[in-house]
Amino acid sequence: MIVYFVRHGESELNAKRVHQDGNAKLSEAGVEQANKLAERLISLPIDTILSSSFERAKQTAEIISQKINIPVQMNSLLVEIKRPTEIEGRGINEPEVVEIKTKIRDNWNNLDFRHSDEETFYEFRDRAKKVMGEIKSLNSEHTLIVTHGDLIGMIICVLTFGDELSPKEFLSLRNLFALSNTGITVCEYKDDKWKLISWNDVSHLPI
DSSP states (O other): OEEEEEEOOOBHHHHHTBOOOTTOOBOHHHHHHHHHHHHHHTTSOOOEEEEOSSHHHHHHHHHHHHHHTOOEEEOGGGSOOOOOGGGTTSBTTOHHHHHHHHHHHHTTTOTTOOSSSOOOHHHHHHHHHHHHHHHHHSSOSEEEEEEOHHHHHHHHHHHHHGGGOOHHHHHHHHHHSOOOTTOEEEEEEETTEEEEEEEEEOTTSOO
């Protein structure tokens, strides 16, 4: 089985560097990115498209669907990590926002800590494991998954470290292996083993 993980196109709030909820839509640049991605995917033997139900991912998946004539299946497990509601719609560099995020990261190893309504590190890790379990159960040889940068990063980290994955390792790898909008990451599942084939391929986009 080949799995193509794709981060959604740029959203309007991505461009403004604002924390977003599930309703953020693609920007004009994001729509263009999604169309370029769709043109590239025409040549691939994709059997199934799964998408996050968040609007920016859904729009990206629907643009691809129209081009390659494969229906989109929504999956709530594929949404981005849930951040505290009080920082949604606020700039990522606002002092209070930075303070909240820092406090959460500093306590990610603490199973008893929760700032408000965010998804904890361990909840996010477990969700990534569920995603991979569902993918393995699919009757599909070539699956396209349209989702979000942090979830793709968490999935790759889980495939690497399993239950031993710690917050420190995840944060280090997430910062090192940043994902671009519409970047393609390819994994293969064969003989009960996962293999990373490529990471964040954006050759369909202009330099």
